[in-house]
Amino acid sequence: MSTAFSYQLRVLLCPQCGAPVEVSPAGGASPCRFCGAHAEVGVRDDSLDQVLRPQRQPISEEERASRLRMQAGKPLIPPGNILHLFEGGALAPWRLTEAVGIWQSARRESQASGQPDAGETVYFLAQALSSVYGDQKDTARQRAVLESSLEALRLPRHRQALRCMLARLACRSGEAAAAEHWLAPCDPASDDIEMDSPYRFSRAVIATANSDWQGVLGQLGRGPNDVPILGAMEPVCAAFRANAVERLGDVSGAAALLTGYMSQSPEHAKRLDQVLEYWAPMGLCAQCRAPAQMVRRQEQANVAAATTGGGIGPIFAVLGVLMALAGAGMLIAGLVIGGSSAAPAPAPGHHGKGVQPNVQQQVVHTAESSGLTMAGGILLLMGVIFGGVGVPIWMAAKKARRLALTGERAKAQVQSAGTTGLSINNVPQYAFTLLVQRPGASPPYQATVKALGASHIQPGMTVSVLVDPQDPKSVILELG
Numbered sequence: 205m206s207t208a209f210s211y212q213l214r215v216l217l218c219p220q221c222g223a224p225v226e227v228s229p230a231g232g233a234s235p236c237r238f239c240g241a242h243a244e245v246g247v248r249d250d251s252l253d254q255v256l257r258p259q260r261q262p263i264s265e266e267e268r269a270s271r272l273r274m275q276a277g278k279p280l281i282p283p284g285n286i287l288h289l290f291e292g293g294a295l296a297p298w299r300l301t302e303a304v305g306i307w308q309s310a311r312r313e314s315q316a317s318g319q320p321d322a323g324e325t326v327y328f329l330a331q332a333l334s335s336v337y338g339d340q341k342d343t344a345r346q347r348a349v350l351e352s353s354l355e356a357l358r359l360p361r362h363r364q365a366l367r368c369m370l371a372r373l374a375c376r377s378g379e380a381a382a383a384e385h386w387l388a389p390c391d392p393a394s395d396d397i398e399m400d401s402p403y404r405f406s407r408a409v410i411a412t413a414n415s416d417w418q419g420v421l422g423q424l425g426r427g428p429n430d431v432p433i434l435g436a437m438e439p440v441c442a443a444f445r446a447n448a449v450e451r452l453g454d455v456s457g458a459a460a461l462l463t464g465y466m467s468q469s470p471e472h473a474k475r476l477d478q479v480l481e482y483w484a485p486m487g488l489c490a491q492c493r494a495p496a497q498m499v500r501r502q503e504q505a506n507v508a509a510a511t512t513g514g515g516i517g518p519i520f521a522v523l524g525v526l527m528a529l530a531g532a533g534m535l536i537a538g539l540v541i542g543g544s545s546a547a548p549a550p551a552p553g554h555h556g557k558g559v560q561p562n563v564q565q566q567v568v569h570t571a572e573s574s575g576l577t578m579a580g581g582i583l584l585l586m587g588v589i590f591g592g593v594g595v596p597i598w599m600a601a602k603k604a605r606r607l608a609l610t611g612e613r614a615k616a617q618v619q620s621a622g623t624t625g626l627s628i629n630n631v632p633q634y635a636f637t638l639l640v641q642r643p644g645a646s647p648p649y650q651a652t653v654k655a656l657g658a659s660h661i662q663p664g665m666t667v668s669v670l671v672d673p674q675d676p677k678s679v680i681l682e683l684g
Contacts, residue, residue: 208343209374211385216355217348219243219312222304224348248355253367253389255360268395272432275397280436282328283321292666295332303329307349315356326353327362334369338482347373361398364390368402375409376485383410401434401441408444412486420448428464439465439475440483446496447488455491462489462496467503470668470682474613505608527586534576535584541576604680611670613682616640616651618665624654631657640679642671651679 207213214227216234220241227234231247263271282290286306289299310325330353337346347370354366371386387406394400404423411419424445425431433441442465450458466473480488489496616638626633633656641648653669658681661667672678 207379207382208377209347209370209379209382209386211382214248214351215344215348216245216352217308217345219308222308224344250389252355252358253363255358256364256367256389256391258360258391263395268393269432271395272397272400276432277435280328280398280434282332283324286325286328289329290332295336297336300336303333307333307353311353311356314358318358320359323357323359323362326356327359327365329353330366331369338373343373343377360391360394361396364394364399365402368406371406372409375406375413376483378413380410380413383413397432397434400432401437404431404433405437405441405444408441408448409486412444412447412488415451417448417451420444424448428461439472439479443476443479443483443488446492450489450492455495458489458492459496459499462492463499463503466496466500473500474668501609505605507608527583530583532584534579535581537576539577603678607670607672607678607680608682610672611680612642612673614640614642614669614671614679616667616669616679617648618661618663618667619650621661621663628656632659634658634661636661636681638667638669638679640669640671640676642676649676651677653679653681655681 212229214229215224216227217223218225218236218239218241220243221236221239223236223238225234225236225243227245229248231245233242233244235242281287286303289295289303289306295303307326307329310322310329313319314322314326330349333349334346337343337349350366350370350373354363354370357363357366367386367390371383374380374382374386383406387403387410390403390406391399392403392407394403408420408423411417411423423431424433424441426445426449428438428442428445442461446458446461449461462476466476480493618636619639620637622635624633624635633654635652635654636658638651638653639648640651655661661681668682669679670682
Protein backbone atom coordinates (compact mmCIF):
# COMPACT_ATOMS: atom_id res chain seq x y z
CA MET A 205 0.00 0.00 0.00
CA SER A 206 1.16 3.55 -0.78
CA THR A 207 2.39 5.73 2.07
CA ALA A 208 2.89 8.87 -0.02
CA PHE A 209 0.34 10.80 2.07
CA SER A 210 0.80 9.10 5.42
CA TYR A 211 0.24 11.48 8.34
CA GLN A 212 3.15 9.82 10.14
CA LEU A 213 5.50 11.34 7.56
CA ARG A 214 6.23 14.99 6.93
CA VAL A 215 7.25 16.24 3.49
CA LEU A 216 8.25 19.86 2.89
CA LEU A 217 9.85 21.73 0.01
CA CYS A 218 13.52 22.60 0.28
CA PRO A 219 13.75 26.41 0.71
CA GLN A 220 16.93 26.40 -1.39
CA CYS A 221 16.04 24.40 -4.52
CA GLY A 222 12.34 23.60 -4.05
CA ALA A 223 12.75 19.82 -4.05
CA PRO A 224 10.62 17.64 -1.73
CA VAL A 225 12.40 16.74 1.52
CA GLU A 226 11.19 14.16 4.04
CA VAL A 227 11.28 15.65 7.54
CA SER A 228 10.62 14.20 10.97
CA PRO A 229 7.28 15.27 12.56
CA ALA A 230 9.44 16.23 15.58
CA GLY A 231 11.51 18.60 13.43
CA GLY A 232 15.27 18.97 13.29
CA ALA A 233 17.87 19.29 10.55
CA SER A 234 16.99 17.63 7.26
CA PRO A 235 19.49 17.67 4.38
CA CYS A 236 18.13 18.00 0.84
CA ARG A 237 19.29 15.09 -1.28
CA PHE A 238 19.22 17.31 -4.38
CA CYS A 239 21.14 20.44 -3.41
CA GLY A 240 22.62 19.34 -0.04
CA ALA A 241 21.18 22.32 1.84
CA HIS A 242 20.43 21.80 5.56
CA ALA A 243 17.37 23.47 7.01
CA GLU A 244 16.35 23.49 10.66
CA VAL A 245 12.65 22.69 10.90
CA GLY A 246 10.53 23.03 14.02
CA VAL A 247 8.09 20.46 15.33
CA ARG A 248 4.82 20.01 13.42
CA ASP A 249 2.46 22.43 15.15
CA ASP A 250 -0.97 20.80 15.25
CA SER A 251 -2.19 23.50 17.65
CA LEU A 252 -2.69 25.75 14.63
CA ASP A 253 -5.74 23.64 13.74
CA GLN A 254 -7.59 24.59 16.91
CA VAL A 255 -9.05 27.52 14.94
CA LEU A 256 -10.90 25.06 12.69
CA ARG A 257 -13.51 24.19 15.33
CA PRO A 258 -14.59 27.55 16.73
CA GLN A 259 -16.74 28.02 19.79
CA ARG A 260 -20.04 29.31 18.42
CA GLN A 261 -23.73 29.33 19.03
CA PRO A 262 -25.33 26.25 17.41
CA ILE A 263 -27.59 26.90 14.43
CA SER A 264 -30.03 24.59 12.63
CA GLU A 265 -29.03 22.82 9.43
CA GLU A 266 -31.70 24.82 7.60
CA GLU A 267 -30.11 28.09 8.73
CA ARG A 268 -26.62 26.86 7.89
CA ALA A 269 -27.75 25.74 4.41
CA SER A 270 -29.38 29.14 3.88
CA ARG A 271 -26.14 30.94 4.76
CA LEU A 272 -24.14 28.66 2.47
CA ARG A 273 -26.57 29.09 -0.39
CA MET A 274 -26.09 32.86 -0.25
CA GLN A 275 -22.37 32.30 -0.94
CA ALA A 276 -22.78 29.75 -3.76
CA GLY A 277 -21.99 30.60 -7.36
CA LYS A 278 -19.27 33.11 -6.59
CA PRO A 279 -15.99 32.35 -8.38
CA LEU A 280 -12.69 32.18 -6.53
CA ILE A 281 -10.45 34.88 -7.99
CA PRO A 282 -6.70 34.94 -7.25
CA PRO A 283 -5.28 38.07 -5.58
CA GLY A 284 -4.31 40.86 -7.94
CA ASN A 285 -0.57 40.40 -7.33
CA ILE A 286 -0.61 36.92 -8.89
CA LEU A 287 -3.45 37.27 -11.40
CA HIS A 288 -0.94 37.59 -14.24
CA LEU A 289 0.30 34.04 -13.54
CA PHE A 290 -3.01 32.49 -14.58
CA GLU A 291 -4.53 31.82 -17.98
CA GLY A 292 -7.93 30.22 -18.46
CA GLY A 293 -8.24 29.55 -14.75
CA ALA A 294 -4.99 27.59 -14.53
CA LEU A 295 -1.36 28.44 -13.90
CA ALA A 296 0.30 29.33 -17.21
CA PRO A 297 3.06 26.73 -17.86
CA TRP A 298 5.66 29.38 -18.77
CA ARG A 299 5.00 31.11 -15.42
CA LEU A 300 5.81 28.08 -13.26
CA THR A 301 9.28 29.19 -12.12
CA GLU A 302 8.00 32.67 -11.34
CA ALA A 303 5.03 31.21 -9.44
CA VAL A 304 7.30 29.02 -7.30
CA GLY A 305 9.47 32.03 -6.43
CA ILE A 306 6.46 34.15 -5.42
CA TRP A 307 5.03 31.24 -3.41
CA GLN A 308 8.31 30.72 -1.51
CA SER A 309 8.56 34.41 -0.66
CA ALA A 310 4.92 34.67 0.44
CA ARG A 311 5.23 31.46 2.47
CA ARG A 312 8.18 32.85 4.43
CA GLU A 313 6.32 36.10 5.08
CA SER A 314 3.13 34.33 6.15
CA GLN A 315 5.04 31.97 8.46
CA ALA A 316 6.92 34.86 10.07
CA SER A 317 4.15 37.43 10.40
CA GLY A 318 0.84 35.76 9.65
CA GLN A 319 -0.05 38.56 7.21
CA PRO A 320 -3.45 37.75 5.58
CA ASP A 321 -2.35 39.04 2.15
CA ALA A 322 0.67 36.76 2.13
CA GLY A 323 -1.51 33.88 3.31
CA GLU A 324 -3.97 34.47 0.46
CA THR A 325 -1.11 34.34 -2.05
CA VAL A 326 0.24 31.12 -0.51
CA TYR A 327 -3.24 29.58 -0.52
CA PHE A 328 -4.00 30.20 -4.20
CA LEU A 329 -0.53 29.28 -5.45
CA ALA A 330 -0.48 26.10 -3.35
CA GLN A 331 -3.60 24.87 -5.12
CA ALA A 332 -2.31 25.91 -8.54
CA LEU A 333 1.11 24.30 -8.01
CA SER A 334 -0.49 21.16 -6.62
CA SER A 335 -2.52 20.86 -9.82
CA VAL A 336 0.62 21.27 -11.97
CA TYR A 337 2.60 18.66 -10.01
CA GLY A 338 -0.39 16.34 -10.00
CA ASP A 339 -0.57 16.53 -13.80
CA GLN A 340 3.16 15.74 -13.87
CA LYS A 341 2.52 12.76 -11.53
CA ASP A 342 5.09 14.22 -9.12
CA THR A 343 3.29 13.06 -5.97
CA ALA A 344 6.11 13.89 -3.57
CA ARG A 345 6.38 17.49 -4.77
CA GLN A 346 2.59 17.81 -4.81
CA ARG A 347 2.35 16.77 -1.19
CA ALA A 348 5.32 18.92 -0.20
CA VAL A 349 3.88 22.14 -1.61
CA LEU A 350 0.58 21.54 0.19
CA GLU A 351 2.12 20.58 3.53
CA SER A 352 4.68 23.39 3.38
CA SER A 353 1.83 25.81 2.70
CA LEU A 354 -0.26 24.35 5.51
CA GLU A 355 2.51 25.05 8.01
CA ALA A 356 2.58 28.71 6.93
CA LEU A 357 -1.16 29.46 6.92
CA ARG A 358 -3.26 30.82 9.76
CA LEU A 359 -6.77 31.51 8.44
CA PRO A 360 -9.26 28.68 9.10
CA ARG A 361 -10.63 28.57 5.55
CA HIS A 362 -7.09 28.25 4.13
CA ARG A 363 -6.05 25.52 6.54
CA GLN A 364 -9.25 23.52 6.15
CA ALA A 365 -9.16 23.66 2.35
CA LEU A 366 -5.55 22.39 2.20
CA ARG A 367 -6.17 19.68 4.79
CA CYS A 368 -9.11 18.54 2.70
CA MET A 369 -6.92 18.47 -0.43
CA LEU A 370 -4.35 16.31 1.35
CA ALA A 371 -7.13 14.00 2.56
CA ARG A 372 -8.50 13.55 -0.96
CA LEU A 373 -5.04 12.91 -2.41
CA ALA A 374 -4.41 10.32 0.28
CA CYS A 375 -7.71 8.62 -0.53
CA ARG A 376 -6.98 8.64 -4.27
CA SER A 377 -3.67 6.91 -3.48
CA GLY A 378 -5.51 4.22 -1.52
CA GLU A 379 -4.66 5.64 1.93
CA ALA A 380 -8.12 6.03 3.46
CA ALA A 381 -6.75 5.92 7.03
CA ALA A 382 -4.32 8.76 6.24
CA ALA A 383 -7.23 10.70 4.72
CA GLU A 384 -9.08 10.49 8.05
CA HIS A 385 -5.99 11.82 9.87
CA TRP A 386 -5.76 14.84 7.57
CA LEU A 387 -9.48 15.52 7.92
CA ALA A 388 -9.78 14.96 11.68
CA PRO A 389 -9.27 18.58 12.90
CA CYS A 390 -11.62 20.06 10.28
CA ASP A 391 -14.92 21.76 11.01
CA PRO A 392 -17.79 19.55 9.70
CA ALA A 393 -20.46 22.22 10.19
CA SER A 394 -18.99 25.50 8.95
CA ASP A 395 -21.24 28.18 7.50
CA ASP A 396 -18.37 29.39 5.28
CA ILE A 397 -18.80 27.74 1.86
CA GLU A 398 -15.03 27.80 1.25
CA MET A 399 -14.68 25.51 4.28
CA ASP A 400 -17.88 23.50 3.93
CA SER A 401 -17.63 22.42 0.28
CA PRO A 402 -14.07 21.04 0.54
CA TYR A 403 -15.08 19.12 3.66
CA ARG A 404 -18.26 17.72 2.06
CA PHE A 405 -16.39 16.65 -1.04
CA SER A 406 -13.57 15.05 0.98
CA ARG A 407 -16.12 13.09 3.01
CA ALA A 408 -17.77 11.99 -0.24
CA VAL A 409 -14.40 10.76 -1.58
CA ILE A 410 -13.78 8.73 1.58
CA ALA A 411 -17.33 7.35 1.42
CA THR A 412 -16.72 6.36 -2.21
CA ALA A 413 -13.52 4.55 -1.22
CA ASN A 414 -15.55 2.68 1.40
CA SER A 415 -18.44 1.93 -1.03
CA ASP A 416 -20.78 3.94 1.18
CA TRP A 417 -23.01 5.28 -1.61
CA GLN A 418 -25.70 6.65 0.67
CA GLY A 419 -22.95 8.43 2.58
CA VAL A 420 -21.86 10.14 -0.66
CA LEU A 421 -25.40 11.36 -1.35
CA GLY A 422 -25.75 12.41 2.27
CA GLN A 423 -22.84 14.82 1.74
CA LEU A 424 -23.55 15.99 -1.82
CA GLY A 425 -27.31 15.50 -2.17
CA ARG A 426 -29.04 13.36 -4.78
CA GLY A 427 -29.66 16.32 -7.09
CA PRO A 428 -27.36 19.19 -8.16
CA ASN A 429 -29.37 21.79 -6.21
CA ASP A 430 -29.89 19.84 -3.00
CA VAL A 431 -26.75 21.13 -1.29
CA PRO A 432 -24.95 24.49 -1.81
CA ILE A 433 -21.57 23.76 -3.41
CA LEU A 434 -18.65 26.04 -4.16
CA GLY A 435 -18.64 26.71 -7.92
CA ALA A 436 -15.10 25.41 -8.44
CA MET A 437 -16.14 22.05 -6.93
CA GLU A 438 -19.32 21.51 -8.95
CA PRO A 439 -17.67 19.27 -11.61
CA VAL A 440 -16.14 16.82 -9.11
CA CYS A 441 -19.27 16.77 -6.98
CA ALA A 442 -21.37 16.09 -10.09
CA ALA A 443 -19.14 13.11 -10.95
CA PHE A 444 -19.14 11.59 -7.45
CA ARG A 445 -22.90 12.17 -7.08
CA ALA A 446 -23.65 10.43 -10.40
CA ASN A 447 -21.29 7.58 -9.51
CA ALA A 448 -23.12 6.99 -6.21
CA VAL A 449 -26.51 6.99 -7.95
CA GLU A 450 -25.16 4.49 -10.50
CA ARG A 451 -23.76 2.21 -7.78
CA LEU A 452 -27.18 2.21 -6.11
CA GLY A 453 -28.60 0.70 -9.31
CA ASP A 454 -30.04 3.74 -11.11
CA VAL A 455 -27.84 3.93 -14.20
CA SER A 456 -30.30 6.01 -16.23
CA GLY A 457 -30.68 8.47 -13.37
CA ALA A 458 -26.90 8.74 -13.10
CA ALA A 459 -26.60 9.34 -16.86
CA ALA A 460 -29.25 12.06 -16.61
CA LEU A 461 -27.22 13.78 -13.87
CA LEU A 462 -24.09 13.75 -16.02
CA THR A 463 -26.01 14.93 -19.10
CA GLY A 464 -27.61 17.75 -17.14
CA TYR A 465 -24.23 19.02 -16.02
CA MET A 466 -22.50 18.64 -19.40
CA SER A 467 -25.35 20.35 -21.26
CA GLN A 468 -24.71 23.66 -19.53
CA SER A 469 -21.79 24.47 -21.85
CA PRO A 470 -18.84 22.89 -23.70
CA GLU A 471 -16.64 24.08 -20.82
CA HIS A 472 -18.77 22.16 -18.31
CA ALA A 473 -18.51 19.03 -20.46
CA LYS A 474 -14.74 19.44 -20.74
CA ARG A 475 -14.31 19.88 -16.99
CA LEU A 476 -16.39 16.81 -16.27
CA ASP A 477 -14.31 14.75 -18.70
CA GLN A 478 -11.15 15.96 -16.95
CA VAL A 479 -12.59 15.03 -13.54
CA LEU A 480 -13.50 11.52 -14.67
CA GLU A 481 -10.05 11.01 -16.17
CA TYR A 482 -8.29 12.30 -13.04
CA TRP A 483 -10.34 10.08 -10.72
CA ALA A 484 -10.07 7.05 -13.02
CA PRO A 485 -8.31 5.03 -10.24
CA MET A 486 -11.64 5.06 -8.35
CA GLY A 487 -13.62 3.84 -11.38
CA LEU A 488 -16.24 6.60 -11.41
CA CYS A 489 -19.35 6.38 -13.62
CA ALA A 490 -18.29 3.21 -15.43
CA GLN A 491 -21.79 2.48 -16.78
CA CYS A 492 -23.44 5.89 -17.06
CA ARG A 493 -20.65 7.88 -18.72
CA ALA A 494 -21.05 6.47 -22.25
CA PRO A 495 -24.85 6.96 -22.53
CA ALA A 496 -24.52 10.45 -21.05
CA GLN A 497 -21.85 11.36 -23.58
CA MET A 498 -24.02 10.02 -26.42
CA VAL A 499 -26.96 12.18 -25.33
CA ARG A 500 -24.62 15.13 -25.04
CA ARG A 501 -23.26 14.49 -28.54
CA GLN A 502 -26.81 14.39 -29.93
CA GLU A 503 -27.57 17.72 -28.28
CA GLN A 504 -24.37 19.17 -29.73
CA ALA A 505 -25.32 17.84 -33.17
CA ASN A 506 -28.66 19.67 -33.03
CA VAL A 507 -26.98 22.90 -31.92
CA ALA A 508 -24.25 22.56 -34.56
CA ALA A 509 -26.77 22.00 -37.35
CA ALA A 510 -28.91 24.93 -36.21
CA THR A 511 -25.90 27.21 -35.84
CA THR A 512 -24.67 26.34 -39.31
CA GLY A 513 -27.96 26.47 -41.20
CA GLY A 514 -30.51 27.81 -38.79
CA GLY A 515 -32.85 25.01 -39.98
CA ILE A 516 -33.45 27.08 -43.10
CA GLY A 517 -31.17 25.17 -45.47
CA PRO A 518 -33.57 22.24 -46.16
CA ILE A 519 -36.49 24.65 -46.53
CA PHE A 520 -34.64 26.79 -49.08
CA ALA A 521 -33.43 23.69 -50.93
CA VAL A 522 -36.91 22.14 -51.19
CA LEU A 523 -38.50 25.47 -52.12
CA GLY A 524 -35.80 25.97 -54.73
CA VAL A 525 -36.52 22.57 -56.33
CA LEU A 526 -40.30 23.13 -56.31
CA MET A 527 -39.97 26.62 -57.73
CA ALA A 528 -37.55 25.44 -60.41
CA LEU A 529 -39.88 22.58 -61.43
CA ALA A 530 -42.91 24.87 -61.50
CA GLY A 531 -41.00 27.52 -63.44
CA ALA A 532 -39.73 24.99 -65.95
CA GLY A 533 -43.27 23.68 -66.41
CA MET A 534 -44.66 27.16 -66.98
CA LEU A 535 -41.82 27.98 -69.37
CA ILE A 536 -42.47 24.84 -71.45
CA ALA A 537 -46.21 25.48 -71.45
CA GLY A 538 -45.64 29.03 -72.63
CA LEU A 539 -43.41 27.87 -75.47
CA VAL A 540 -45.92 25.18 -76.53
CA ILE A 541 -48.80 27.68 -76.57
CA GLY A 542 -46.65 30.17 -78.44
CA GLY A 543 -45.80 27.57 -81.09
CA SER A 544 -49.38 26.43 -81.60
CA SER A 545 -50.67 29.97 -81.96
CA ALA A 546 -48.45 30.72 -84.94
CA ALA A 547 -51.16 30.11 -87.70
CA PRO A 548 -50.26 30.55 -91.44
CA ALA A 549 -51.28 33.81 -93.10
CA PRO A 550 -54.42 33.75 -95.39
CA ALA A 551 -53.85 33.01 -99.11
CA PRO A 552 -53.86 36.00 -101.52
CA GLY A 553 -57.33 36.94 -102.69
CA HIS A 554 -58.97 34.82 -100.00
CA HIS A 555 -61.67 36.56 -98.06
CA GLY A 556 -63.83 34.89 -95.46
CA LYS A 557 -65.77 35.54 -92.33
CA GLY A 558 -63.38 33.46 -90.13
CA VAL A 559 -60.28 35.57 -90.68
CA GLN A 560 -60.93 38.21 -88.05
CA PRO A 561 -61.67 35.72 -85.20
CA ASN A 562 -58.46 33.77 -86.00
CA VAL A 563 -56.37 36.90 -85.68
CA GLN A 564 -57.96 37.75 -82.34
CA GLN A 565 -57.37 34.19 -81.06
CA GLN A 566 -53.75 34.35 -82.16
CA VAL A 567 -53.25 37.59 -80.23
CA VAL A 568 -54.73 36.01 -77.07
CA HIS A 569 -52.54 32.92 -77.42
CA THR A 570 -49.48 35.06 -77.94
CA ALA A 571 -50.23 37.06 -74.78
CA GLU A 572 -50.77 33.87 -72.77
CA SER A 573 -47.53 32.43 -74.12
CA SER A 574 -45.53 35.54 -73.22
CA GLY A 575 -47.03 35.70 -69.72
CA LEU A 576 -46.34 32.04 -69.00
CA THR A 577 -42.85 32.23 -70.47
CA MET A 578 -41.94 35.31 -68.44
CA ALA A 579 -43.46 33.98 -65.19
CA GLY A 580 -41.86 30.59 -65.74
CA GLY A 581 -38.46 32.13 -66.38
CA ILE A 582 -38.69 34.27 -63.23
CA LEU A 583 -39.84 31.31 -61.14
CA LEU A 584 -37.09 29.10 -62.57
CA LEU A 585 -34.48 31.76 -61.79
CA MET A 586 -35.79 32.14 -58.22
CA GLY A 587 -35.72 28.37 -57.81
CA VAL A 588 -32.07 28.28 -58.89
CA ILE A 589 -31.25 31.11 -56.45
CA PHE A 590 -33.10 29.48 -53.54
CA GLY A 591 -31.52 26.13 -54.31
CA GLY A 592 -28.09 27.71 -54.71
CA VAL A 593 -28.39 29.21 -51.25
CA GLY A 594 -30.23 26.36 -49.54
CA VAL A 595 -28.29 23.33 -50.78
CA PRO A 596 -24.84 24.53 -49.52
CA ILE A 597 -26.39 25.53 -46.17
CA TRP A 598 -28.13 22.16 -45.95
CA MET A 599 -24.92 20.30 -46.75
CA ALA A 600 -22.99 22.43 -44.22
CA ALA A 601 -25.59 21.63 -41.55
CA LYS A 602 -25.31 17.90 -42.32
CA LYS A 603 -21.53 18.15 -42.05
CA ALA A 604 -21.83 20.02 -38.75
CA ARG A 605 -24.17 17.36 -37.37
CA ARG A 606 -21.77 14.60 -38.43
CA LEU A 607 -18.74 16.32 -36.89
CA ALA A 608 -20.63 17.00 -33.66
CA LEU A 609 -21.23 13.25 -33.39
CA THR A 610 -17.85 11.96 -34.57
CA GLY A 611 -15.42 14.90 -34.55
CA GLU A 612 -12.22 15.12 -32.58
CA ARG A 613 -11.97 17.93 -30.01
CA ALA A 614 -9.23 20.49 -30.53
CA LYS A 615 -8.32 24.07 -29.69
CA ALA A 616 -8.07 26.91 -32.18
CA GLN A 617 -7.01 30.52 -32.08
CA VAL A 618 -9.24 32.96 -33.94
CA GLN A 619 -7.15 34.89 -36.47
CA SER A 620 -9.90 36.85 -38.20
CA ALA A 621 -13.66 37.28 -37.98
CA GLY A 622 -16.29 39.03 -40.08
CA THR A 623 -19.81 38.81 -41.46
CA THR A 624 -20.46 37.04 -44.76
CA GLY A 625 -23.37 39.29 -45.75
CA LEU A 626 -25.85 36.43 -45.34
CA SER A 627 -28.52 36.78 -42.65
CA ILE A 628 -31.14 34.16 -41.73
CA ASN A 629 -34.13 35.19 -39.63
CA ASN A 630 -32.23 38.44 -38.91
CA VAL A 631 -29.30 36.44 -37.52
CA PRO A 632 -26.07 37.29 -39.37
CA GLN A 633 -23.64 34.63 -40.50
CA TYR A 634 -19.97 35.05 -39.52
CA ALA A 635 -16.85 33.63 -41.15
CA PHE A 636 -13.76 32.85 -39.08
CA THR A 637 -10.18 32.04 -39.95
CA LEU A 638 -8.75 29.71 -37.29
CA LEU A 639 -5.33 28.37 -36.37
CA VAL A 640 -6.15 24.82 -35.27
CA GLN A 641 -3.99 22.80 -32.88
CA ARG A 642 -5.01 19.13 -32.70
CA PRO A 643 -3.98 17.13 -29.60
CA GLY A 644 -0.67 15.40 -30.23
CA ALA A 645 -0.35 16.91 -33.71
CA SER A 646 1.98 19.60 -34.99
CA PRO A 647 2.31 22.13 -36.40
CA PRO A 648 -0.97 24.06 -36.11
CA TYR A 649 -2.77 24.70 -39.39
CA GLN A 650 -5.27 27.18 -40.80
CA ALA A 651 -8.95 26.42 -41.38
CA THR A 652 -12.08 28.46 -42.06
CA VAL A 653 -15.54 28.02 -40.59
CA LYS A 654 -18.91 29.78 -40.75
CA ALA A 655 -21.54 30.07 -38.04
CA LEU A 656 -24.73 31.98 -37.34
CA GLY A 657 -24.95 34.46 -34.48
CA ALA A 658 -21.38 34.02 -33.23
CA SER A 659 -20.64 37.72 -32.74
CA HIS A 660 -19.06 37.05 -29.33
CA ILE A 661 -16.11 35.28 -30.97
CA GLN A 662 -13.34 37.78 -31.66
CA PRO A 663 -9.79 37.60 -33.10
CA GLY A 664 -7.24 36.50 -30.52
CA MET A 665 -9.67 34.28 -28.63
CA THR A 666 -9.06 30.56 -28.11
CA VAL A 667 -12.11 28.46 -28.97
CA SER A 668 -13.07 24.79 -28.89
CA VAL A 669 -13.57 23.10 -32.25
CA LEU A 670 -14.47 19.68 -33.61
CA VAL A 671 -12.25 18.32 -36.37
CA ASP A 672 -12.96 15.63 -38.96
CA PRO A 673 -10.18 13.03 -38.36
CA GLN A 674 -10.29 12.08 -42.06
CA ASP A 675 -10.26 15.68 -43.31
CA PRO A 676 -8.56 17.91 -40.69
CA LYS A 677 -9.44 21.11 -42.59
CA SER A 678 -13.10 20.28 -42.07
CA VAL A 679 -13.84 22.03 -38.76
CA ILE A 680 -16.83 23.36 -36.83
CA LEU A 681 -17.04 25.51 -33.72
CA GLU A 682 -18.08 23.68 -30.55
CA LEU A 683 -20.76 26.10 -29.37
CA GLY A 684 -23.48 23.95 -27.79
